[in-house]
Amino acid sequence: MALITCQNLTLGYDGKAILQNLNFSVNEGDYFCIVGENGSGKSTLLKTLLRLQAPISGSILMGEGLNPNDIGYLPQQTFVQRDFPASVREIVLSGCQGRCGLRPFYNKEEKELAKKAMEKMRIESLAERCYRELSGGQKQRVLLARALCAARKILLLDEPVSGLDPKVTAEMYDLIEELNQKDEMAIIMISHDIAAAVKYANRILHIGETVFFGTKQEYLQSEMGKNFAMLAGGTKNE
Amino acid sequence: MNEIFVKLNQYFAYPFVRYALVVGVLIALCSSLFGVTLVLKRFSFIGDGLSHVAFGAMAIASILNFSNDMLFILPATVLCAILLLRGGQNAKIKGDAAIAMISVGALAVGYLLMNIFSATPNLAGDVCSTLFGSTSILTLTREEVWLCVVLSVFVVVLFVLFYHKIFAVTFDESFAKATGTKAERYNLLIAVVIAVIIVLAMNLVGSLLISALVIFPALSAMRVFKSFRSVTICSAVVSVFCAFAGILISILAGTPVGSTIVVADIVVFALFAAAGAATGGIGR
Ligand SMILES: Nc1ncnc2c1ncn2[C@@H]1O[C@H](COP(=O)(O)OP(=O)(O)OP(=O)(O)O)[C@@H](O)[C@H]1O
Ligand SMILES: [Mg+2]
Numbered sequence: 001m002a003l004i005t006c007q008n009l010t011l012g013y014d015g016k017a018i019l020q021n022l023n024f025s026v027n028e029g030d031y032f033c034i035v036g037e038n039g040s041g042k043s044t045l046l047k048t049l050l051r052l053q054a055p056i057s058g059s060i061l062m063g064e065g066l067n068p069n070d071i072g073y074l075p076q077q078t079f080v081q082r083d084f085p086a087s088v089r090e091i092v093l094s095g096c097q098g099r100c101g102l103r104p105f106y107n108k109e110e111k112e113l114a115k116k117a118m119e120k121m122r123i124e125s126l127a128e129r130c131y132r133e134l135s136g137g138q139k140q141r142v143l144l145a146r147a148l149c150a151a152r153k154i155l156l157l158d159e160p161v162s163g164l165d166p167k168v169t170a171e172m173y174d175l176i177e178e179l180n181q182k183d184e185m186a187i188i189m190i191s192h193d194i195a196a197a198v199k200y201a202n203r204i205l206h207i208g209e210t211v212f213f214g215t216k217q218e219y220l221q222s223e224m225g226k227n228f229a230m231l232a233g234g235t236k237n238e
Numbered sequence: 239m240n241e242i243f244v245k246l247n248q249y250f251a252y253p254f255v256r257y258a259l260v261v262g263v264l265i266a267l268c269s270s271l272f273g274v275t276l277v278l279k280r281f282s283f284i285g286d287g288l289s290h291v292a293f294g295a296m297a298i299a300s301i302l303n304f305s306n307d308m309l310f311i312l313p314a315t316v317l318c319a320i321l322l323l324r325g326g327q328n329a330k331i332k333g334d335a336a337i338a339m340i341s342v343g344a345l346a347v348g349y350l351l352m353n354i355f356s357a358t359p360n361l362a363g364d365v366c367s368t369l370f371g372s373t374s375i376l377t378l379t380r381e382e383v384w385l386c387v388v389l390s391v392f393v394v395v396l397f398v399l400f401y402h403k404i405f406a407v408t409f410d411e412s413f414a415k416a417t418g419t420k421a422e423r424y425n426l427l428i429a430v431v432i433a434v435i436i437v438l439a440m441n442l443v444g445s446l447l448i449s450a451l452v453i454f455p456a457l458s459a460m461r462v463f464k465s466f467r468s469v470t471i472c473s474a475v476v477s478v479f480c481a482f483a484g485i486l487i488s489i490l491a492g493t494p495v496g497s498t499i500v501v502a503d504i505v506v507f508a509l510f511a512a513a514g515a516a517t518g519g520i521g522r
Contacts, residue, residue, distance in 0.1 A: 069418030098418035
């Protein structure tokens with residue numbers, strides 16, 4: 001069943017289109033990778049899917065039973081003011097806010113969930129630390145833990161492994177795969193790591209001057225996929 | 239030392255002194271709770287802006303001879319607050335420009351109206367007392383005190399109930415929206431509550447000093463503490479303490495109430511800044 005279906009979607013800023021006439025769908029259980037060059041509009045597409053931004057034309061249909069509070073999201077950049085006082089625990093817990101609805105306080109399960117997410121991202125020891133005093137990679141892990149708290153059916157990740165060290169990167173990919181396989185969580189991931197995209201994803205959307213959408217096998221056989229994979233293969237030893 | 243207590247005791251025999259203390263402490267508490275959010279949302283100046291709106295509304299109300307000014311001032315201020323804060327983090331027109339525009343506009347229009355229509359000869363004195371709140375806190379009626387108590391309880395309860403949502407929306411509005419938190423709704427709620435606090439606070443310290451009451455406790459707390467919860471609690475404590483101390487000192491020394499409270503806030507800020515610099519802040 002389709003969770004998200006995009007029909008003739010055109011998106012951009014202030015009426016100026018960046019991407020035109022996109023047609024694709026994300027199904028339950030998909031591991032969906034979006035690849036493309038810098039500035040091709042990947043992050044913009046994600047924001048449009050999340051309804052943070054209105055599409056210029058076309059439609060985004062959410063499948064039955066997919067509510068905004070089932071969605072986990074990792075933004076590419078989070079603008080946090082330099083002086084914002086917030087501990088890691090507070091931020092991770094705020095990922096559960098969507099589940100709360102009108103309930104004013106977090107319940108036991110949500111606190112447990114936040115704890116688990118912090119363990120998964122190996123940041124328990126940072127729990128009481130101030131967010132703004134963390135390193136870039138530590139911050140990324142905090143925001144990933146927050147996204148894990150929010151996700152129930154689908155997880156949207158904008159370059160999740162940028163800034164992570166190789167060990168945590170590998171763990172991250174394993175974790176996402178586990179979520180996808182065991183918990184049947186649909187994944188939409190933007191990545192510049194083509195090797196990983198090809199390794200884990202079952203569907204690939206390549207955006208740029210020409211747009212490709214299809215399964216991994218189809219992508220590897222396409223002209224564009226071959227070129228891109230070759231480029232990536234040169235630098236990656238996967 | 240004993241003399242001071244005797245003197246204070248004497249003063250507390252007067253109901254207006256007790257009223258002033260109750261109202262002062264409550265308003266300090268309410269404004270400090272939302273002060274943290276305002277400073278973080280880069281709306282530090284909203285206190286000033288809204289107070290000028292309230293001043294303009296007050297001018298109109300006094301010209302039209304409304305029997306109860308508050309019934310006009312409150313809705314007008316709330317409306318402006320909503321217009322300013324509704325946009326949130328992603329507003330196209332940034333908050334500070336809008337605030338400056340409304341603030342300067344309302345002040346000018348209010349002053350102009352008062353100048354043209356005012357029946358009182360002592361215009362300068364009038365404006366001065368509206369802006370600096372030289373006496374109004376000492377002329378509170380029983381009803382006003384009750385109104386203030388009820389509204390403060392309401393504000394504190396709202397704040398506690400919505401504390402986590404306010405944090406989520408203030409920290410990262412986009413994430414909150416994307417994951418199913420009704421950010422617009424909470425922004426609206428915050429806007430309304432802030433407007434109510436500021437109209438209340440005008441009675442205490444007057445328009446020009448309101449911003450200090452909103453900003454100083456939050457900034458003081460942020461020098462030393464680093465989590466949202468501890469900053470919020472600390473700023474509430476600081477604000478209540480400064481209001482309490484300021485009012486007592488102003489009674490004993492015969493100084494203007496509003497200014498004395500703000501000076502107390504400034505002193506505490508200096509102490510906290512020094513403490514923060516010395517210790518590098520406290521983790522939790
Ligand atoms: N807020 C904005 N207003 C106007 N144009 C924007 C805005 N943000 C991005 N753009 C433009 O939209 C295009 C796509 O940007 P986007 O951030 O979606 O790229 P991306 O594919 O995510 O790139 P990257 O790989 O660098 O993250 C770029 O050309 C950029 O200049
Ligand atoms: Mg991007």
